[in-house]
Amino acid sequence: MIGPLPVEDVRAHVRLGPERALIEDLDVRLLGGRARGYAHVRFSGESEAHLRFDGVSVRDLAAHLSSRALPLQGTAQGTLTVRWPELAVTRASGAFAVRITPPGAPTADSLPVRGTLEMTVSPQALVVKSSALNIGRSMAIVSGIVRWRGDLDLTFRVHSEEMSEQQRLLEAYGYRLRTLTHGLVPQLSGTADYHLRLMRRGNEYAISGEGEMSGLSMAGERIRSLRARFAYARGQWQIEEARAIWETGAQAELALETTSENGFAVRGRLQRVNLEHWLKAVNLDLPLSGKLSGEIALSGLPGIPTGTARLTLEDGTLFLLERPAPFRRLAGSFRLAPPHYEIHDVRLDLGFGTMTLSGSLRTDDGAYALRMRAEDVDLAALLRRTMGRTLDIGGRLALALSGEGTISEPRLSGELRVREFSIAGRPAGEIVAELKTREGHLLIPITATLFGQTQTLLGTLDLTDPALTLDVRARFEELSLTPYFRLARRLSEWRGAMSGALHLEWPLGARDARTGARPQADLATDVRATLTLSSLNLAINEYALQARRPFALHLRGQTLKIEPVALVGENTSLDLSGTIDLGEVLGGRSRSGHELDVNGSVDLRLLRGLYPGLFASGRAMIRASLRGSFEEPRLSGLMEIEDLALRVLDWPVALTHGQGRIRFTASQALIENLRAQANGGDVTVSGGLLLRNLRADQWRIAIRSEAVVLTYPRGLRSIVDGVLTLQGNRQLQILSGTITVRRSEYTQDVDLAQLILAQAGERPRVSLPEVPIRPPLSLDIRVQALDTLVVRNNLADAVGSASLHVGGTLTDPRISGSVIVTSGVVRFRHREYQITRGRIDFPRDGTASGAPRFQLEAESDIAGYRVIVGFLGTFDRFQTTLRSEPALPLEQILSLIATGDLSQRAASPTTLSAGLGTAANLLIGELTHRAEEFTGKIFGINRFQIDPLIVGRGSDPTARLTIGRQINRNLSILYATNLSGPQEQVIIVEYRLSDRFSLVGTRDQDGNFSFDLRIRKRF
16 A cells, blocks of 8 residues: 555565665556655665656546546556655655546546646645646646545636536535435536535535536526525535526526425525426426516425515416416415415406405414405406317406305305306396305305396305315296397397206316326316206297207216207107217217217208298208217218208299208218209209218219299399309309300390490499308309390390300309390381391409490491491490491481481571481480380380471471381381471381381371382392
């Protein structure tokens, strides 16, 4: 042994004399290295020795000095010079110089060491005078004493780039960091600068110092900066003046003291510290999270704490009935002195209302005092937080509750009031509940005034029962269901009333026997309820339904059992029974699944309740069963339809005499052989729907029609055939196909003056009444008409063809394509103009603002001239062209059109006279048109006209009366006479042999008769 160091394989030359012994060529194996030197031992006087060593293992050296296996790696070399009196080697003193070099390839489990040490040797200890060591990524300046018996007193000034290396050294000494910090700091990381004093007395170590760290993770969050003074002795840590700044911006000024027996104590100030991380670090389970600020002085952590706290928790979450409810702010004071606990002025701002709470509790005898208030709480938001889903229920809730007593004998009183209560966005009324205790029970009499009806319920909560079962009972006498039906638009036409009783049991305090916690779904699935109905009466429009006999609905856990129900009405007898699994509705999983059966017949007048403008009749025979779950329901069965009739108000199509069958196969609805009559024609429907959650998810339906009569728009009567396909899904649907027009005839008379003069915005657009079809129905329909479009009215007698595309939506169709007039005539001032060209083009972009453009050219023979009139443009803006053969000036063509004669024959040939005569004829034409309508209704006369004769034979103005009758399409009779002056009676009979030939018989004003054959020839 050299001091505490073991040596072996000692070799030397020894020479003994009377006064001294010489040890030369000394060679010793020492801790993996070798030491060489000499020693002169004097029997009287001073002895000396000199050693030079190299290759000494730092790991082995540290293990012998500290009695621990430290993860260090390096080799030491240096010199040792000592002197001692006579033979007392243990009283040696001298100098010790060491230089340490790291290995060329350090291992991963060790820290490389390099640096220098200068020490002095004394009989008692090794004194480190000056040293600089690099251990791993840390640099340390070390000074102090290592006594030969094992005591230490060392000072370290350390700069570390990686504190995890320091943790490895600390744990190598036998100290677990997680245990020392009670889980607050599970691992060291980041950088540090600190001053440390390490002392050892016997088997006890003591540490003291101060420093600054960054990058450390504490309570699950990374710290930007941590400064503190610290001390450790006899298993207890003390941290003073600790100031921590987290990367999140949170701050803390704390003093901590830990003990191995009682955990740790903490005092100080916090600012926006993450509460959830700290609770998890100290193994506390509270239904709270958020940013914590305030002052604390607590001890006994992480067990049962003692002390005081004034805290504010912001932007946090409170678990209400096992569901998270975010809140803005929670602030209050707390005093913990087990078994006595107090809370003062705790105020919770939930964002949708506020709650205040004060009180105290003793855990030894259960004595408590409580004062709680809730003000202006949004009921809809509260239900959404506690139930985990949105309910269409609203209102403002207020609660006042107070009491003193013990857990075994509670005493409480208060009131709960819900004002502005609404259902589906409609005002419903008010709910008031009293809260009072009697013999260990909380009695809750409830008065609900909803939709003008007052109902009373009695709730009872057994406070001594660990299950805390809420018992609710109520009776209903002719409770009107009509206001509740009106909440749903599709049921707005339904009415009804019921009588019966409700009994509900809800164990609010039930817990899992193994874990002591209640799953979220258990809050609802533990409910047991029975609704017994002695009578149920329903009405849809004028159709009445009622339950044939009393029945009951039973809710057990998540299963709703429906006793056999018989609903009867005119032509309706429907039996319903089975069970419905509500597990998925209540937030859990389906267990047993649905087992629901429906059988009987239904009067299809019930469909009227789906849409106010829908009229329906007929009968359906139903044999169906529902299995599966809400997530994947399976509907199987058959529905046979008899004598179906459907009509939508103001729609041009109605179905009658419908017969067919719809087959349900798990997830599909197949339409089999559905036939009906539609406006005198036949319609056949086939196809199917893919169901998801009992709703149509995708569909494709083929519709074929033959000889269906449509009267739409007004005045247009059409007979059409169609091959259409309706296909889509919940996002979009489209009706596509082809409609072939057998014959379409427009017979309504047109007031040409009003049509031209009307503003574009005043003209009615072609559209259908709005029907709530979801999703909106898009159109992609081709309309073909080959010489089947007929116009027969006061303005025209024509035949045409059409090739149109109808796009847009059902309530806002967009038409594009063209209509071509193949033959016909137009009438103006009782004169026919043969159509030589006619076309109407609808814009192909299909926009609502694009007006149809028309091109029309017609000609007529007037006083031996062929007059051609053309129109080009839209109804809002068009151009008119006039020409004649032989060619005439424009004013003379106007005179021909207006008067039937040339203006040159007038007594006054001036242009002004001609203009006045034309204007007078156009003005009188409008007046006589109104007279024609009256005389036609009274006397059956088609033509009644009075013309001013400024261009007559005499120089004095006169007037001419014209009366006519259109016997049929080809035969007409006309009678004309002057109203003053000599009688000039004219009778004209015209018979059209064809479009080109006409036979005309005339009796003129002189009494002469003539017959003419008129031939029209186009050049």
